[in-house]
Amino acid sequence: MSARAGWPVGLGRLVLPSVDSTNAEAQRLAPSMTGPVWILAGEQTAGRGRRARPWASPRGNFYATLLMQPREGAEVVALRSFAAALALRDAFVAVSDMPDAFRLKWPNDVLLNGGKVAGILLESAGAGQGVGHLAIGIGVNLIGAPDVAAVEAGAVPPVSLLSETGLRVTPEAFLDVLAPAFADWEARLIAEGFAPLRSAWLAHAARLGEVIRARTGREERVGVFETIDATGALVMRQGDERIALPAADVFF
Structure with missing residues (x-):
């Protein structure tokens, strides 16, 4: 358990210098997990995004997975992608003080000045009729972004926090802000259901009405x-x- 100031009580923290992917590491740790844990890697050698697309993983960017054991059915478990998106936006605003620069792109991206700065990947494994464990993988372009030529035609161009704002934030410092933000949205989801998350997400949605x-x-x-x-x-x-x-x- 971490004793870092502001770190949520009961939440583990594992920092690795290098790993194939933090979601893959979460799958390996899941059978022995005793509580929720954030897994942060300095680099990924086989990072991936949605639909198994490669995710460029140079050092200095943010690669982390929250491994948890949700108790609800699969439909509710999947709503945590919205909790993750809202927590990411909160973390970006906290480190940049630029609330108007960040928008949320359905289903699981965060945009900075119209470019993709972060993505979310949920992976789960079943246990009977429910979900045995959930891995919420998050990648953030803190200091570098993939070449636009490597992105699917028509997709939102990637950007980095550094290139767009001039701010240099370390992965560990970003996790210090992201973990409490996610804990807050997780608590709201459990206590109040999806309605407050839906309202908050729509308030920051990209291209709503377009x-x-x-x-x-x-x-x-x-x-x-x-x-x-x-x-x-x-x-x-x-x-x-x-x-x-x-x-x-x-x-x-």
Whole structure:
């Protein structure tokens, strides 16, 4: 357990110089875990994002996973992606004092001045009818971002906190701010349900009320991003039709 000032009580902290990926390390630790723990790595040698896409992992950026044992069903467990996004935004605002610069992109990215500065990857393993453990992986471009040429065509261009703000923040210092922020949103989710998180997320949503493209497999839909529903699904309008998408890649 960490005794760092401001660190949430009962929350473990494991700092590794190098690892293949923090989510992979979480999977290895899960069978022996005795409580929630943050795993922070100085570098990842095989980092990955959504849909197993490679995640560039140079030293100085932030690579961490929160490993936890949620008690709810899979639908509620998945809502922690919104808690993570809100906690990330809180952490960015705390270190930069630039609240207007950060927006949340559905389903799991944080934007800085319109560019992608952070991403979230949830992975879970079942236990009976529930979820045995949950790994919330977070990558943040603190000092460097991938080359735009390496990003999928049409995707939001990557940026770094350093390039956009001039601020240099260490991974450990960022975790000191992120962990308490996530603990606060986790407590609200447990005590009050998804409603307050949904409202807060929508208040900082990118391109809300604007036309977006949502790609699900080989199908692409174009419509107005209206809201997210009580399950976290994206709701878009195409003409007179409202469509709820539980999963998709969104392009602006």
